[in-house]
Amino acid sequence: MRILTALLLLVPLAAQADPAIDRVLGQVVTPGLSRFVAATDALDQAAQADCRAESADLRTAWNGAMDAWFAIADLRFGPLEDGARRQVIAYWPDKSGHRPKALSRILSSQDPALTTPERYGEQPVSVRGLYAIEAMLYDPRFNTYGATDPGCALVRAATADLARTARDVATDWNTGFAETLRTAGEAGNPRFLDEIEARQVIFTALLTSLQFDITERLGLPLGTPDTPRPTRAEGRLSQRSQHNLELALAAHQALALALVPEGATMTEEDFERVRWMASKLDDPDFSAVEDPMGRFRLEAVQTALTLLRAEANEELSAALGVTMGLNALDGD
Incomplete structure (x- = not known):
């Protein structure tokens, strides 16, 4: 028994979960990500159904996605920062006025990304995400397009791109980064040494x-x-x-x-x-x-x-x- 006790004392104890981290994950991260994914999916579905700027359903869905964004916008680390995803989702402020110029360019040039939505992720962040969609729905310079115009294709491509980005962020949190936070200080965690x-x-x-x-x-x-x-x-x-x-x-x-x-x-x-x-x-x-x-x-x-x-x-x-x-x- 003494030998067993001595051996047990040599086994390193697993670090106890930090209650602050557990609260942040349980009260903020998990519900916030779930809501944002659902809201961006709803926005994409609304755009595929009716991409016109005057669509009440589309505007309601966009506002829902904007509301959901704020619940996770404070997570300025981890998956939301990887690959400039924060900028992809919410490029603001646009102090140099890139967005109107970039939107005008893509709409006038018949960019292949409008007909191949999966390529929309190759576009600059100024024409991606929530604020680019806001411009297409509310800016009188852009929101007069019809159902068969490039503007409609752009909105559909942008909402699909946003929904994909939201899912990618949530997946990376759920399949790795949440556990990285929880196991801070444990052996094998190079991101957080304590x-x-x-x-x-x-x-x-x-x-x-x-x-x-x-x-x-x-x-x-x-x-x-x-x-x-x-x-x-x-x-x-x-x-x-x-x-x-x-x-x-x-x-x-x-x-x-x-x-x-x-x-x-x-x-x-x-x-x-x-x-x-x-x-x-x-x-x-x-x-x-x-x-x-x-x-x-x-x-x-x-x-x-x-x-x-x-x-x-x-x-x-x-x-x-x-x-x-x-x-x-x-x-x-």
Whole structure:
């Protein structure tokens, strides 16, 4: 018996699952990916049935896919970053105006990708994904096509490409990366040498997403007091600018509360306050930035979000024992 006991002591114990990682996977990743795959499949089916921009079913399906995207948009690591899939799904902001030019080119040139949808994945990211489809449905420069026009073929190719990308992301999470996160620190896991690294990559993604709201989602339309830029707002064409912000904030809250351990001081009220402010903007496309009062309200949300991010950084880093790592916004 003593020999058996001694031998057992020599066997390395498997690392215990990190409850923070399990919560993130169970509460955010798995349901979010499932919903996004279902929503993009529904969008593709709607486009194959009626690809015209005026189709109510198509617009409803596109809005459903956009809504579903925000539930996983904070996952700025792993399968969503591999192969530039984030850019493929949601290429925004388009600060250099690539999308209109690229859409015009592909529509006027009768590109083979329009008749061979599986080749659409070879196109630049500016004409792929949710925001390219938004332009085709809502931008008056592109949304007047008929059922037999190149625009219809483009929408069908783009929705099929998006649905494939969503399935690929979900497959890679479900068949490998989720377990890579769970087994952080175990032998044979070269990606995460300890569980702190796994926590850090999620924590960094959360803070990066909060910063993205501050500098891009709000900062771009705010511009400067002398030069507001409402046309740079995300979702302006589809009148979703405020709605997108609200969905983004809800997703940040869900990720933070899944990540935070028991006893941490980060509370739901910290997020609820900013979400309440955003819900009261009454400014669907952020065009009110050109009005002094409208600008003041949007700046107030930006200030509150900046404070929230600083608070999250301080409290969560201490509670989780991590610091912020490098992120995709560094060097921008």
